[in-house]
Amino acid sequence: FFIELTLPPGLEPAFVQSAARAVPEAACDRKAMLRGLFLGCGSVNAPSSRYHMEFVAPAASWATAIARLTADVGVPAGTIERGGQQVVYIKEGDAIVRLLSLMGASRAVMEFENEPQAQLRDREHRQDDRLRTAPGCGHRTPGGAG
Template sequence: MSFSTDVKNELARVTDEQSCCHVAELAALMRMGGTMLISGHNTVGVNFTTENAAVARKALTLIKHGFGLATEVVVTRARRLKKANSYHVRVAPSPVVAKLLAELGIMRGEVINAGRDMGLLRKACCRRAYLRGAFLGGGSVSRPEGEYHLELVTGNHDFAKTLVRLLKSFGLPARMTDRKQDFVVYLKDGDAITSLLRIIGAHNALFAFENVRVVKDMRNQVNRLVNCETANLQKTVNAAVRQVESIRLVAARMGLDKLPPSLQEAAELRLAHQEATLQELVDLADGRVGKSGMNHRLRKLEQIARDLEGKE
């Protein structure tokens, strides 16, 4: 079962007490997965389609309990690809359905409202319910173990713009793009996705997302620290190898006894402790020189070696 399915199954069990929220949620559901059925008697019906049984039950409950309409559920099975079940919640054409569509804001008189539902979204609770319905009808979210990505897919451009404005009203950095015949409203920030899950009431999914996210962030932090430590260790090893080679060249060309006492001491310490870090060499010097002083002496030895090579 995908993470998106887990989220939808949880959201399908969320119930609002206020009837205005039922209307907002059903309006978004219908805009995502609903179609109008027009009969020969100038009456309309409704068909809502989904592949999630829990979402179908939620749509059925909102239609029957909120509006008292007679409904039927038809289950079909695809013959190709994944052969998943499709659930069709149907309301037969009747004059009463026109009143339903008008209350949902889908019809304004005899004109279809393209997707500007701001009249339904005056209250914060209705805005949350509307986003929940949009996710139930056409949303998906990737598992937190991978890249963070949540999207709402619709074929209605005006509805997609309404979703973007609504998400931004909650401070979420929503963006929109097109994909073939559809419009995709998406979030790619982990904080934004967890905020949306909280807003629409998917609290169990939120906790699961955050748990994985914490482990993932901790693992990434440990990897960064290990990589940094490895890089520093490699730099230390490279510097030590370079210094030892320079000191050996100086010893072979002119002899270490020709060096000033401070450089001779540094050269002997490095030759005796070839894997030691700079701080460890300072400690071995028993406080006679600091870290910057030891570094200066080793650099001076490298410079002498370069000069000797240049003369030759």
């Protein structure tokens, strides 16, 4: 269920004007802008599935500005139109971690960095279990009787 919030009348023109004029010059302000854009129109999936971060831009000029902001900090992003909206997306795990870190989302970074290790451990445990329960051919399987 969604609740659509409208912008106060004084802020609407800021999103209608060209995004290029709204992007600040100072690096710290650009990071803050990225953080605000992510909070306002961004999402990231749980790292247990495929990596995916996206920003649903309010206009095509904003999609270009967001992609440029991410590229300026070393995070390449793609853009696509989906359902009449411009979407800026990042699919590489390292790039997502870099951007989350830059935006100050340290807890999310820890989750992203720990999840692949947990998945690898689980996969190794399942493989070990299969080896232990494999039908024997007279040889001992690792960790079990053959």
